[in-house]
Amino acid sequence: MSPRPADISGPSLRSLAPLRTPLRCKTLSVFSTPTARIIGMHPYNDSRQASLQAHFIVIGGGIAGLAVAYVLANAGHHVRVIEKRGLGEPAGGLRVPPNLSKILRKWVGADELKRTAVRCVGSPFLDLATDSRVGYIHWKPAVMEETGGEFLMMHHEDVHRMLYDLAVGAGADVLLDTSVVAIHPGTDALPNPSVSLSNGQVLTADFLIGADGPNSRVREVVLGEDDDAEPGGTTVYVASVPASEMRADPTLREFVRTDEWPIWMGANRSMCGHYIRATNEFNITLFMHKNDPDAQSGEEGWEDVILSSGLDQSQHGSSVQKLLKLAPKLVRTRFMRRPEGVPEWIDQTGRIVLIGEAAHPWFPCGTHGASMAVEDAVVLGRLFSNLRSWSQVPSFLSAFQELRQARCDAVLESDVANARLVALPPGPMADARNADMHRQLDDWDEGALKENFEAIAEIFGYDAGDAADEWWVDWGRFGNKLDEGGPGVHLVNFDVQVVAVETE
Ligand SMILES: Cc1cc2nc3c(=O)[nH]c(=O)nc-3n(C[C@H](O)[C@H](O)[C@H](O)COP(=O)(O)OP(=O)(O)OC[C@H]3O[C@@H](n4cnc5c(N)ncnc54)[C@H](O)[C@@H]3O)c2cc1C
Secondary structure, X not given: XXXXXXXXXXXXXHXXXXXXXXXXXXXXXXXXXXXXXXXXXXXXXXXXXXXXXXEEEEEOOOHHHHHHHHHHHHOOOEEEEEOOOOOOOOOOEEEEOHHHHHHHHHHHOHHHXXXXXXXXXXXXXXXXXXXXXXEEEEOOHHHHHHHOOOOEEEEHHHHHHHHHHHHHHOOOEEEOOOOEEEEEOOOOOOOOOEEEEOOOOEEEOOEEEEOOOOOOHHHHXXXXXXXXXXXXXXXXXXXXXXXXXXXXXXXOHHHHOOOEOOEEEOOOEEEEEEEEOOOOEEEEEEEEEOOOOOOOOOOOOOOEEEEHHHOOOOOOOHHHHHHHHOOOXXXXXXXXXXXXXXXXXXXXXXXXXXXXXXXXXOOOOOOOHHHHHHHHHHHHHHHHOOOOXXXXXXXXXXXXXXXXXXXXHHHHHHHHXXXXXXXXXXXXXXXXXXXXXXXXXXXXXXXXXXXXXXXXXXXXXXXXXHHHHHHHHHHHHHHHHHHHHOOOOOXXXXXXXXXXXXXX
């Protein structure tokens, strides 16, 4: 089925144009490709059991750690998660874009998701100082349907708890309130890595998964060097306010009248808000960029709770001021850049692997921090659901990084660019952005439609399970056949496997 242009046209999508960055990853052309290609051609078999079962220790029980624990335990592996904090830690809202919501829907079902999630219908772009409307993106159901998921808004804690229940339900052992204090890679004589815990225990496994977030200790072991983080110029503040109090206020009522995700645009500062915990609370997230007085403070991480009364309110219109009055406390976190990036996700012994923010530290409260973490988990878990022989492991791990790194880099670039775009200081660039957001339906032509929709499809239409399964069908299973045919044949990269396919 080809999508009908009439379904996806509208002034709203036009305003998405400046919000995207061209992606270097695989292009999904929705106008020339059947819908099945976007939604996923391969059946997504979440219950495939690995014939060789391995022991995994996952360091960090955040979104990435619990998701990978679930997928691996579901495939029959033995999984232990070590998490230094507990459940129900202070947090704010998560946008759950279609590439994530389709995974959660498969895991818990649409009804369970609906208990805590709200479907986002659109995003008004507002002036931070005056609340006046500059533009609007309508997240049209027909467009979202083509991506195979929905754009949902949830509380971080609800997603975290859902993943905790899934992981434990699948048989993973999750140890809360316990830190990993030291990591010991294996040696030639004993390749198994181990970890020392804050409770004095030392645990050994076949593999360690570093899911310990942006400040990862496991990353330092993998890279063999200290973290080179430096301030990235942005501090982010999150809080939630009771929706009932907003409904009682004539200025704030309009933000809880519809299921929207409003974005207030200021100079070096922006704010967004949306429903969380179904329609019971409203999350607010403030982004302060370089040159903003509140941008140069805080630490990376989610442990810093501050009083909102200390924030500079001079740029805020009445609605933002009122929202902040309803949120006396805010969680503060800081964006840190790693100038060298994270070039290696797998250590030299081939037994320690990074996922989530440990592999690709994210822009705090970007749209895709959680979605990339869960996609990582699905891809890694799906690859290891094919495990039959230890000799497959190097190809699985290199495939994991190969499949994930380019996508994460491109989506991060887009998340950062979008955050900066809505906080441009006054000037020609802000004027051009506003003019673009104002443009009307009749400006659209087929070319613009295609371009915008393809950009959406690339990010939202991705199916992590399909990506792993396609790799397995195209490359992985041939490695397996050769493995069985002759001892010592060991495929670790794509070039070798191309030759193998041709000579079959
Ligand atoms: C408490 C908390 C609240 C958050 N709230 C929001 C939010 O409101 N909005 C938003 O967009 N994003 C939020 N995030 C970030 C979001 O979860 C991530 O961007 C994304 O989901 C990627 O997750 P991750 O699992 O890779 O990293 P993280 O979510 O950072 O998880 C890493 C986990 O590893 C644990 N850990 C770290 N070191 C150790 C150690 N030595 N031993 C054991 N455990 C360790 C941490 O406690 C943490 O739970 C929050 C993260 C946390 C931890």
